Amino acid sequence: MKTFAQLGFPGRLIAVEGLDGSGKSTQIYLLKRWLEAEGSKVYFSEWNSSELVKSATSKGKKQELLTPTTFSLIHATDFADRYERHLVPLLRAGYLVLCDRYVFTAYARDIVRGCPPQWVRDIYSFAALPDLTFFFQADLEVSLNRILDGRPQLKYFEAGMDLRLSPDPYESFRIFQGRILEQYLAMSSEFNFLLMDANTSIEAQQNIVRSLVAGKLDLAAFARKKTPSA
């Protein structure tokens, strides 16, 4: 598997990964704001957000119709739609594409749900690797508390209830997230994750994110050309 840079794309893809509640969405949002202010061509894409697939996914989740296999496939469909319709064309056009979760989320979650690891990886083999992947690692308890404090009602699949880990949603969520974290850590070096200590302040993390991005990418190459005013 190659990165977009290795494949000769003019654009670059930056992904953030981490458990729910690790603060990754906050960090990528702040990165986006900074890049926009710098005048870069930026596009942001979120896991499970393709309009077309959304109604099927939400129906499946609401009615608890999904099995590990269909859960995996419907997310792959969503990803493929965003990948082929938005990510690839924008990367061809020289954009900085920011992804809140990428294929690694599927690798981790689907495997914890019992899908064959190689089957999952091969399904996503049409996708190139990100040029930079930040992994936000918070103590499991910190992540859990962030989620559990803010949203006391856990959703069925979010809590991993389909895995029958525990009849108690909170206990199920803890076990499920713990297993996902193990999967993430196991692939961390294989995919060159940039490990971020998500226990520190938002500002301290954003400082590191910005300096890593500025150091590893030539940001001037992604500047929006000024159109001559009429």
Added chain:
Amino acid sequence: MATANIPKRPRNLRVIVPQKTARRFYGHGIPGVAVEKLAGRLIVVEGADGSGRSTQIRWLVEWLEGNGHSTVQVGLKRSSLVSEELDKAQEGNILSRTTLSLFYATDFADQLENIILPALRAGQMVLADRYIYTLMARDIVRGMDEVWLKNLYGMALVPDAVFYLNVAPEELVQRAFAKYSALDYWESGMDLGLARDLFDSFLKYQALMAQQFKRMQRTYDFHILNGHRSVEEINAELRKKTDAVLTGHLEQ
């Protein structure tokens, strides 16, 4: 009713109890499924639109049930999970190939897990109006990677028999006009840009599909049936072969 034409066999008082056969998935399969518990039979009928698939399946169901076997039918784009969304996506023709392929795979997986496997576990006869082969052939014709497709459909159960109704594209055209007075956009492969007009595109596309089925025949053990014969003749052959499936003696 068309079924009145089926030559009636004497009512069998003794119902054949299918013998156990070895079962497997094509690849990784579905996690947590004990294949040895799948007592029923999975029979697939493949063929282009207009090849007579649905009529043959209808007749086969009549015959099977008359002989004491409980049946369940599945087909493409019939899942409760994504069938509506798939229809919508196709109307607009906005999905790219990998996406559409995965969407169909989701539809297939949903029926496999929620209908096919439970029915087989309950010892029923499952009749599939098309299976993964149509999905793979469509994608291969559109340039998708076959290795990728084989991995994807490694989740599928190997059927007990796959019958392919072979009908020449020229005859399919005639049947489509006789029935609908029109050719379907997708069945004509218009998205491929093979020809400017529907008629030429249909012939080319169906020939490409037939070519893929011929290529897959050996790998997937298809029984190719000449679809140019009468409904009765074809069904007689199907019944004979299905009978062999039930007694465990179907040979290629």
